[in-house]
Amino acid sequence: xxxxxxxxxxxxxxxxxxxxxxxxxxxxxxxxxxxxxxxxxxxxxxxxxxxxxxxxxxxxxxxxxxxxxxxxxxxxxxxxxxxxxxxxxxxxxxxxxxxxxxxxxxxxxxxxxxxxxxxxxxxxxxxxxxxxxxxxxxxxxxxxxxxxxxxxxxxxxxxxxxxxxxxxxxxxxxxxxxxxxxxxxxxxxxxxxxxxxxxxx
Amino acid sequence: xxxxxxxxxxxxxxxxxxxxxxxxxxxxxxxxxxxxxxxxxxxxxxxxxxxxxxxxxxxxxxxxxxxxxxxxxxxxxxxxxxxxxxxxxxxxxxxxxxxxxxxxxxxxxxxxxxxxxxxxxxxxxxxxxxxxxxxxxxxxxxxxxxxxxxxxxxxxxxxxxxxxxxxxxxxxxxxxxxxxxxxxxxxxxxxxxxxxxxxxx
DNA sequence: TATGTTTACTTAACAGTGTTAACTTTTTAG
DNA sequence: CTAAAAAGTTAACACTGTTAAGTAAACATA
Numbered sequence: 001x002x003x004x005x006x007x008x009x010x011x012x013x014x015x016x017x018x019x020x021x022x023x024x025x026x027x028x029x030x031x032x033x034x035x036x037x038x039x040x041x042x043x044x045x046x047x048x049x050x051x052x053x054x055x056x057x058x059x060x061x062x063x064x065x066x067x068x069x070x071x072x073x074x075x076x077x078x079x080x081x082x083x084x085x086x087x088x089x090x091x092x093x094x095x096x097x098x099x100x101x102x103x104x105x106x107x108x109x110x111x112x113x114x115x116x117x118x119x120x121x122x123x124x125x126x127x128x129x130x131x132x133x134x135x136x137x138x139x140x141x142x143x144x145x146x147x148x149x150x151x152x153x154x155x156x157x158x159x160x161x162x163x164x165x166x167x168x169x170x171x172x173x174x175x176x177x178x179x180x181x182x183x184x185x186x187x188x189x190x191x192x193x194x195x196x197x198x199x200x201x
Numbered sequence: 202x203x204x205x206x207x208x209x210x211x212x213x214x215x216x217x218x219x220x221x222x223x224x225x226x227x228x229x230x231x232x233x234x235x236x237x238x239x240x241x242x243x244x245x246x247x248x249x250x251x252x253x254x255x256x257x258x259x260x261x262x263x264x265x266x267x268x269x270x271x272x273x274x275x276x277x278x279x280x281x282x283x284x285x286x287x288x289x290x291x292x293x294x295x296x297x298x299x300x301x302x303x304x305x306x307x308x309x310x311x312x313x314x315x316x317x318x319x320x321x322x323x324x325x326x327x328x329x330x331x332x333x334x335x336x337x338x339x340x341x342x343x344x345x346x347x348x349x350x351x352x353x354x355x356x357x358x359x360x361x362x363x364x365x366x367x368x369x370x371x372x373x374x375x376x377x378x379x380x381x382x383x384x385x386x387x388x389x390x391x392x393x394x395x396x397x398x399x400x401x402x
Numbered sequence: 403t404a405t406g407t408t409t410a411c412t413t414a415a416c417a418g419t420g421t422t423a424a425c426t427t428t429t430t431a432g
Numbered sequence: 433c434t435a436a437a438a439a440g441t442t443a444a445c446a447c448t449g450t451t452a453a454g455t456a457a458a459c460a461t462a
Contacts, residue, residue: 002439030420040441042421051420106370125374151377154367155360155385162363166355169307173326176352184356192392203410231449241412243450252449 002046009047011037013057020058020100028055055104062101063123066094070130080137081190087131088160088186095164096178102164128153138196152196156189203247210248212238217255218262221301229256256305263302264324267295271331281338282391288332289361289387296365297379303365329354339397353397357390 002009015036020028030051034041048054073090077083095102105124128150135149163185166172172181203210216237221229231252235242249255274291278284296303306325329351336350364386367373373382 006439008439029418031418042442043440045421046439106366106372124372147376150374151382151385152389154373154377154382155364155389158363158367158386159356159360159389160363161367162359162361163356165307165366166359166362171307171325172355173351175348176355181352181355184352185359188353188356188360188393189389191396192389194396195392209410230447232447243413244411246450247410 001049006047008037008039008043012039012044012047012054016054017058017061020104025100025104058101059105060123062098062105063127065098065101066091066105067123067127069094070127074130074134080134081193084131084134084156084193085186085190087134088156088189089182091127091157091160092164092182092186095160096167096182099168102168106161106165128157131156135196138193159185159189207248209238209240209244213240213245213248213255214258218259221259221305226301226305259302260306261324263299263306264328266299266302267292267306268324268328270295271328275331275335281335282394285332285335285357285394286387286391288335289357289390290383292328292358292361293365293383293387296361297368297383300369303369307362307366329358332357336397339394360386360390 012033016028016033019032019036030044031041033054034044037044044054048057069090070087073086074083077086131153132150135152139149163182167178167181172178213234217229217234220233220237231242231245234255235245238245245255249258270291271288274287275284278287332354333351336353340350364383368379368382373379
């Protein structure tokens with residue numbers, strides 16, 4: 001494997017990203033990337049172990065982008081409920097605005113990551129921590145079991161994820177306005193939290 | 202295209218299903234299916250227009266299975282809230298027990314269906330009707346806008362779908378018990394409905 | 403029974419995929 | 433200026449879905 005900081009490596013990644021965004025993840029082939037980058041297909045293997053490794057670099061980019069947005073959102077809003085709702089909106093918006101990134105980040109069967117077992121989902125979970133922490137702000141009384149908010153955070157992201165996937169796959173009934181749908185999903189989450197917060201106070 | 206009722210056609214479908222379930226959707230190739238079915242790869246094209254068409258047959262099977270379960274559940278439980286919760290559980294259980302079916306049914310990018318634009322998502326929406334109808338049972342006062350329950354049903358299935366995908370992809374933190382997670386997601390849905398039903402009465 | 407026609411199916415091939423091994427060129431170091 | 437290391441290439445392999453052309457079987461008609 002050649003050095004990490006390389007002109008060609010950056011170029012390959014740039015062209016891969018561009019192809020993914022414009023043509024879609026499906027039509028991402030080593031030869032196409034190489035062609036755009038002006039090198040041979042096998043040259044990619046000088047900088048990436050395989051296609052999965054290259055994809056993984058894009059996946060990391062995506063999680064970094066998403067995380068940056070969520071961290072910023074969390075930092076600017078203090079009120080727990082408002083912050084949580086803003087986090088939800090930010091999450092969905094990211095998914096809808098970056099469908100190709102989102103797809104490659106959350107491929108159903110992540111065989112693409114099997115070779116990275118350690119930090120496999122660490123980045124994805126960092127985003128969950130933001131939600132978990134916000135949820136824990138409701139638990140001033142401390143009556144919830146440890147990890148309760150963490151499970152709840154998983155449930156929330158599951159809902160958000162489902163919403164993003166449903167819209168991006170074009171599975172939403174065309175008669176339903178997308179933003180109304182998103183509002184409904186987030187409303188559902190926030191409404192469910194009422195019981196959570198009422199109990200907590 | 203040869204006749205619909207054919208020994209070989211049934212055999213091909215059987216072997217494709219078996220391969221999908223045992224080896225996974227990814228390793229489903231025309232040549233493998235043909236080999237198992239004891240014919241040449243091109244013979245498949247006598248009964249299916251292409252691989253997508255073959256997959257579509259399996260997708261239809263999946264939706265038929267899911268629908269049968271939901272219809273039965275809806276028929277046996279009268280109380281709206283209990284029925285809705287049971288539908289949710291049934292949906293998630295189907296997804297978790299038939300991960301390969303579920304994956305092929307809800308591939309993120311359904312290019313596989315683009316050639317069937319008319320009845321594309323009709324079957325998927327039939328399941329939504331079951332939930333929509335149940336939701337409408339809350340609206341005896343008639344204060345909700347038409348289609349409100351339909352959007353709400355979409356939001357609910359989005360949450361359920363997200364939960365299934367998250368678990369099936371192995372994205373759930375190993376420290377979290379799967380059934381507890383599922384319970385939490387469904388609890389979230391049911392809690393959110395409290396506001397819905399309270400308003401309705 | 404023999405002939406022609408449709409149906410069923412196969413083989414060969416094409417263009418594409420990720421990936422490896424072997425070879426060549428370029429860069430760097432002594 | 434030469435030897436070694438790095439960078440990049442071409443050729444090839446084993447796959448993939450799919451099409452065109454050819455063959456074998458079934459069937460209908462005279």
